[in-house]
């Protein structure tokens with residue numbers, strides 16, 4: 001095992017839900033795609049629970065049960081981020097030892113109110129605490145202000161390559177590595193975990209594409225490999241907004257209560273991707289990751305009211 005907790009060296013894909021509630025059809029579709037990408041390329045498929053944040057009791061169990069109910073399987077035990085704090089802290093120590101971190105005492109409101117860094121990307125942390133004097137630091141500590149730890153980034157943009165989006169350049173700022181409450185930040189944890197688990201294929205919703213340059217940059221600073229990325233289109237409601245619980249019968253439990261079977265749900269997800277089939281295993285024979293719809297799946301109220309989920 002190396003410093004990231006790596007146990008093996010073979011390629012893998014993964015699905016990494018946050019246990020903040022039940023999975024909806026958009027989440028299930030992304031999970032199905034991540035499984036198909038991994039299995040179709042001979043990779044292992046891993047499940048990780050991103051539970052550093054927003055945990056709702058019972059959500060993890062229901063999420064895993066729903067993934068199994070639609071016919072997804074995974075290799076090895078489920079990894080929980082809450083079990084891996086020493087590895088994140090080791091990565092943070094490494095960056096700190098290299099002079100690449102600094103404490104930040106800014107509140108969320110202060111960051112919102114301050115202008116973006118003069119040469120940084122829009123919305124980026126303006127670097128207020130980058131050059132904090134010893135006196136100011138001591139004052140903040142004496143005031144009991146919690147300190148987050150930030151990356152001292154020496155670039156403002158980083159380019160990644162995505163299977164669906166091609167070359168993608170996006171902002172890199174002084175990203176938070178450890179939050180003010182002492183918990184490692186998602187952007188750091190995901191990088192450490194993907195490397196530790198041998199994940200070389202990251203398939204996830206394209207809402208996460210803008211964070212990816214930061215993560216890839218962090219990986220490069222930690223001498224970790226940058227995975228192959230595929231950010232897949234989301235499922236949207238009739239108003240063109242990302243599908244959410246309030247849109248109606250969107251979870252597996254909701255659909256089963258309406259009389260759907262898990263096979264019908266898989267069939268609807270498959271149809272939205274241009275395939276026919278009622279189990280993930282059946283889809284695998286036809287799946288071609290080069291041939292995916294690039295547009296989101298729009299699921300309006302009419303569609304949701306149909307037992308077969310056809311708009």
Ligand code: GLU
Nearest residue numbers: 016017018050190203204
């Ligand atoms: N846990 C994150 C989420 O549910 C996804 C992390 C990832 O796929 O990298 O949004």
